[in-house]
Amino acid sequence: MVNPDLLEILRCPACVREKEGHLKLVKDSWLICDDCGRKYPIVEDIPVMLISEGDKWQQTPEACLPIPPPHPE
Numbered sequence: 001m002v003n004p005d006l007l008e009i010l011r012c013p014a015c016v017r018e019k020e021g022h023l024k025l026v027k028d029s030w031l032i033c034d035d036c037g038r039k040y041p042i043v044e045d046i047p048v049m050l051i052s053e054g055d056k057w058q059q060t061p062e063a064c065l066p067i068p069p070p071h072p073e
């Protein structure tokens, strides 16, 4: 489990300056940005909040996200 207090304060790094960048937790494995649809993997309970990671999964439908997420390269 990711710390709920941490999830509460996390925002999409690509959106946070201009929008809310609120993230939705999916299956304890992914954080999906409400604004841009970037998807950030949670690897070993650590959210990987890199824009480059979010970009990689932006076009992947929510239903097609791998569980558990692969480690970032």
Ligand SMILES: [Zn+2]
Binding pocket: 012, 013, 014, 015, 016, 021, 033, 034, 035, 036, 037, 038
């Ligand atoms: Zn975003």
